[in-house]
Amino acid sequence: MGKYITQETFDNVVWENIKEFEMSSKEAVKDAVEQFLAQGVDLSKVLKDAKYYENQNDDSIKMEVQTIMDTLKNANQNFNDASLTKTLCNFKNICDTGLPERCLFSELGACKILMQLISFASKQVLLDALLETFAAYVNQQPDVxxxxxxxxxxxxxxxxxxxxxxxxxxxxxxxxxxxxxxxxxxxxxxxxxxxxxxxxxxxxxxxxxxxxxxxxxxxxxxxxxxxxxxxxxxxxxxxxxxxxxxxxxxxxxxxxxxxxxxxxxxxxxxxxxxxxxxNGIILVFDVFVNRLNTNKKSHLIKSGLQLLKCLCGSDKIKRQIMEYDGGAQMVVELMEQNISNPDICEIACLLIASLALRHAEHGRKMVQECNAQHVICKAMVKHLQAAPVQRACGMAIRNVISRNENLIDCFLELDVEILLRKALEIHKEKCRDEIVYALRDLRCSVQLREMWTGTGKNLNQ
Missing domain, CATH: 1.25.40 (Serine Threonine Protein Phosphatase 5, Tetratricopeptide repeat)
Incomplete structure (x- = not known):
């Protein structure tokens, strides 16, 4: 568990810096933050904006929070006062500002008061406002x-x-x-x-x-x-x-x-x-069919491919996906149609890698029937600066050819070795393992590193 402090404790240190050491508000806040962080204190729930300390008599945010809480405390079962809805709107707006502001309300017992109002609310408009306000207030504060x-x-x-x-x-x-x-x-x-x-x-x-x-x-x-x-x-x-x-x-x-x-x-x-x-797999592909030839549904395609990737943890489901009429081809087509989207390229390559893992026939189908090698190389060219895409492409290449040596030339003739070496040069350690494994299985020259030397206690990296 991390250490936490109250807003009052933090304020006291800031004001001490301002009054005793004649610091500006920015300097005082910065110094207080450094002091508490050095002690391992979590300041995520504390207001740290210097503007709140520019005027010694300006405590506007705290005064506004206190005013809101006083209004809610004084509310009773008669909810005819339209100002209460306005108060809740102000409450929500402050909560939307950030976690420290929400914590100020918590210190004043906002949860209990809101729950009481919810239990008493009989008018629909007020209940709507209460629920929306509580949803904004409880965000990132599960313990309230x-x-x-x-x-x-x-x-x-x-x-x-x-x-x-x-x-x-x-x-x-x-x-x-x-x-x-x-x-x-x-x-x-x-x-x-x-x-x-x-x-x-x-x-x-x-x-x-x-x-x-x-x-x-x-x-x-x-x-x-x-x-x-x-x-x-x-x-x-x-x-x-x-x-x-x-x-x-x-x-x-x-x-x-x-x-x-x-x-x-x-x-x-x-x-x-x-x-x-x-029939979940069939439903996923049914949704995909309606999204072919369009790039307006990228989030849907990404999440659908991610689901198929998760399902590929089962060898039985891998076979079902590959045996689905046009399923493998659809994955490649979706990737090609969204080739400018790095997220879709990454998850599509990871899906291809999963489908081909330990299944030589799946790798052959991806290359010989779906021409996946062309789309993979296009993705590498298009997203040369994106390490996750290069890593995923390396995994896809490696898994496809690791049990299909006869497919090596299908990749090499597309200058994939040059692309892999460029990726390795640009991204280095970020995707080194995947790229090196792909080059190795393509029978290209690779320099393997001995990460550890020596024996026993004399191991050196």
Whole structure:
């Protein structure tokens, strides 16, 4: 756990620098930051803007926060006062500024007050404002809410499917509440997918991704794997997600979020096979078919290729992808049509590398039937300065030819050796291993380095 200090402690040091050592506000803040960082203090939740210290009597941000909190504290069950909605709008705007501002509200007990107002709110307009404000406030502050609060969000979420504003806010609340705390998940959230009138798939996908993210540094071992298994097996999430994909396959944003969510959930072969057995691969290619010959859907194509890459952890699914009519050709065509997009080139090459890994026949098909070698070389030329693309291309080349020596000339005649050596010269260690392995398997001259010499305690790098 990192060390934290309150805003008041930081302010006292800054004012001491200004008054005792006659520093300017910028110098005082800089010195205070350096002092605390040297002590290992995390200052991410502290306001550090010098403008707040230019006038000794100017405490505007704190005064504004205090005024907002006083207004909310004095609010009762009579919500006829239109100024309350305006106050919540100001609250949200300050929270959107950054984490330190949100922490100021936390120090004044904002969570408890907002939860009380939510429980009392009967007017739809006010409830909308409260939920949107709370969603902005709780962002990156998972510890301000507890399990009971999350149950309230889920309860509101269940009852708000016909109100898009409420539903979006509730899903965002649940997402931010689970941020760095992936131990709350519920069948009630996932079951909302079954209602095809509820157009909230993108938001619920974000919640599911948050639930299986291992980013809580406070626990020695994360449980994302167990959570993913529970969500997929106990809650039937894969089938529900694929049903939603079928329903919304014409919507780029929804499809992209579902692809990302499925990629996150596919943590083992059993789950990958669930996707396959539910015709998930066919659905992915169906979505791709409608996006051929267009470069306007790059995020969708990238997330779809990423999903196929995740599924390639299973040899059975590799074969299914390669046996799908036109599947391999479609991957190459999508890469070629989006050759100017480095992200798509990278993930497409990684997918080709995964498909060809330990499968000689897949490598042969990629070259002899799909002409993947031409597109790979085009990507290397187009993105010579992009190390991730060069690394992915090196992996694809190596995996395709490692069990197909007869395909070496198909690459060499395209001057791939020159491209690989240029990439190695430009990026050096960033992609050295992948490039050297590709050159080695192409039977080109490579200089292998002996990383360690000596024996026992006398090892030298």
């Amino acid at each position: 809410v507890d399990e009971d609060d999350i149950k309230v969000f889920i309860s509101l979420f269940q009852g708000s499917c016909q109100n898009i504003v409420d539903s979006v806010s509730c899903s965002e609340l649940t997402f931010y509440s689970c941020y760095k705390r992936p131990y709350y998940y519920s069948w009630e959230i996932i079951s909302l997918f079954l209602d095809e009138t509820c157009n909230l798939v993108t938001h619920v996908c974000r919640v599911l991704c948050a639930l299986v993210r291992d980013d809580d540094v406070r626990v020695p071992f994360g449980q994302s794997y167990q959570h993913a298994l529970s969500i997929c097996k106990d809650c039937l999430a894969i089938q529900i997600l694929l049903n939603s994909l079928q329903t919304w396959k014409s919507d780029e944003k929804v499809c992209s979020e579902i692809f990302v969510c499925l990629s996150t959930l596919c943590v083992c072969e059993d789950i990958c096979m669930q996707v396959s057995e539910a």
